[in-house]
Amino acid sequence: MKIVDLEHHFTTPFTLDVMSSRTDTPRFDPVKGLGYFEDTWLPISGIGFKDLLLDLGEGRIKLMDDCGIDFAQMSLTAPGADSFDAETSRAVAEDANNTIAAAMAKYPDRIGGFMTLAPKDAEWSLKEIDRCLEMGLWGWHTHSNYKDAYLDEKCFWPILERCEALGMPIYIHPTVPAAEELRAFGICLAAPSFGFTVDVLFCFMRMIHRGVFDEFPRLKLLLGHLGEGLPFFFDRVNAAYRQGFGKPDPAIGDYEHEPGYYIKHNVWTTSSGNFLPEALYCTRDVLGVNKITMATDYPYEIINLGVDMIVKDESLSGDEKKAYLCDNAKALGFAKGL
Numbered sequence: 457m458k459i460v461d462l463e464h465h466f467t468t469p470f471t472l473d474v475m476s477s478r479t480d481t482p483r484f485d486p487v488k489g490l491g492y493f494e495d496t497w498l499p500i501s502g503i504g505f506k507d508l509l510l511d512l513g514e515g516r517i518k519l520m521d522d523c524g525i526d527f528a529q530m531s532l533t534a535p536g537a538d539s540f541d542a543e544t545s546r547a548v549a550e551d552a553n554n555t556i557a558a559a560m561a562k563y564p565d566r567i568g569g570f571m572t573l574a575p576k577d578a579e580w581s582l583k584e585i586d587r588c589l590e591m592g593l594w595g596w597h598t599h600s601n602y603k604d605a606y607l608d609e610k611c612f613w614p615i616l617e618r619c620e621a622l623g624m625p626i627y628i629h630p631t632v633p634a635a636e637e638l639r640a641f642g643i644c645l646a647a648p649s650f651g652f653t654v655d656v657l658f659c660f661m662r663m664i665h666r667g668v669f670d671e672f673p674r675l676k677l678l679l680g681h682l683g684e685g686l687p688f689f690f691d692r693v694n695a696a697y698r699q700g701f702g703k704p705d706p707a708i709g710d711y712e713h714e715p716g717y718y719i720k721h722n723v724w725t726t727s728s729g730n731f732l733p734e735a736l737y738c739t740r741d742v743l744g745v746n747k748i749t750m751a752t753d754y755p756y757e758i759i760n761l762g763v764d765m766i767v768k769d770e771s772l773s774g775d776e777k778k779a780y781l782c783d784n785a786k787a788l789g790f791a792k793g794l
Contacts, residue, residue: 457778458794459763460785461520462627463680463728463751464528466559467509470551471532474544482535482603492535492632493603496639496646508755509533512559517566523760524767525752526782527791530556531570531597534631538575539603545574549584557591565793570597570627575607578614585618594789595624595678599631600655607659608666620672625724625788627678630656648729648756656684660723661693664711669718676788680728680751682735683719687742690716719743724788726751727780731765745776749785 475484481491489499500506512530520528537548549572556569571588573581573596585596596619598607607616607628619626630652632639638651645651656679669675679686686693697714711718725739728751739748752762766772766780785791 457774458526458782458791459524459767460750460782460791460794461525461528461752461754461762462678462726462749462785462790463629464516464530464754465509465533465756466512466530466556467506467533468551468555469510470555471548472506474540474548482539490535492539493639495636496632496643498643498647505755512555512567513562517563519754519759520566523752523763525759525763527566527568527794528754529568529570529595529785529790530559531627531629532556532572534599534629535603536597536599536629536631537572538599539601539631540574540576542574542577542580545576546580548572549574549581553584553588553591553593557588557593560592568790569593570595572597573615575602575612575615576605578611581615582618585615585622589622594792595627597627597629599629600652600659601631601634603634606662608662608668610666613668613671616668616672616675620675623674623676623789625676625678627680627726628656628659629680630684633658653681653684656680657686657689660684660686661715664715664718667710667712669722670710670712673721675722676724677722678724678726678749678788680726680753681730682727682739682748683723683725683743686719686723687725687739688735690719690742693719723747724749724784727762727765728753729757729762731761733765733769733771736765736769740776745779746784746787748780749788750781 483491488497491497532552537545552572571593633651633655639646693715726749752759
């Protein structure tokens with residue numbers, strides 16, 4: 457049984473150099489780590505993440521072998537290129553795409569790459585999509601906020617339109633929330649345990665209310681952590697709609713269906729960093745077997761946990777495991793060589 461991992465993160469020396477030279481966030485400090493906002497830092501140096509993120513060679517391949525992972529789809533780690541000014545974003549994105557393309561050329565049967573774009577320059581990003589496709593990259597990996605903007609804003613719609621036309625999934629990965637109230641409690645509340653999920657949910661619900669999915673009904677989103685809680689909230693997000701006051705002011709946006717409709721039609725999930733079997737079952741029961749893919753969130757999570765939660769679950773059938781571990785990812789266009 458082949459195993460595809462849809463969330464393996466990396467960074468590049470150029471990205472770290474760019475972030476190290478900045479006085480504004482996002483930036484990198486060798487002691488503090490990654491600074492998303494001045495009040496929120498992820499200490500990637502002190503806990504060894506930096507070296508793991510930089511390794512796109514034999515160390516990464518050996519780790520995959522040890523855990524039974526046949527193919528890993530790589531993505532530039534948060535904050536990616538999204539939160540910079542357009543000029544810096546273009547430089548970071550181009551370098552990231554070149555770096556992962558080189559790794560793919562070296563390990564064509566083991567490594568794939570998500571595209572990194574510069575969403576604040578939509579025209580450049582459309583050209584970069586074409587270049588990335590020529591290099592074999594697939595999928596756009598972006599983040600839940602761009603520090604001063606969200607993906608629903610119309611300046612980003614040309615990129616969404618192109619992704620829909622290609623049938624290319626967009627992975628909305630969490631980043632530190634823009635809301636100061638969440639960051640006030642530090643990394644524990646602003647990052648994986650709570651704030652990451654809150655920000656992705658806010659991003660996704662904004663897209664519904666702005667009418668993004670009515671404009672682009674075939675748009676495919678990938679959300680990590682088994683849908684960031686959306687399967688559990690599936691009925692709850694419909695409450696305002698069924699009570700008759702769900703639609704916002706038309707000046708803000710509008711949508712044609714109850715929110716659950718878009719969750720069913722436009723969302724696929726990965727299992728990254730959510731290792732609770734009951735969460736997996738809830739996602740399966742609400743969204744269906746074909747909407748779940750395996751991901752480990754390496755190096756931020758213990759990699760074998762992401763594999764074992766599916767492989768070792770005796771309540772799952774062989775066909776179900778095969779769907780989660782490989783078939784659903786391939787149906788989205790990943791790991792075409794397997």
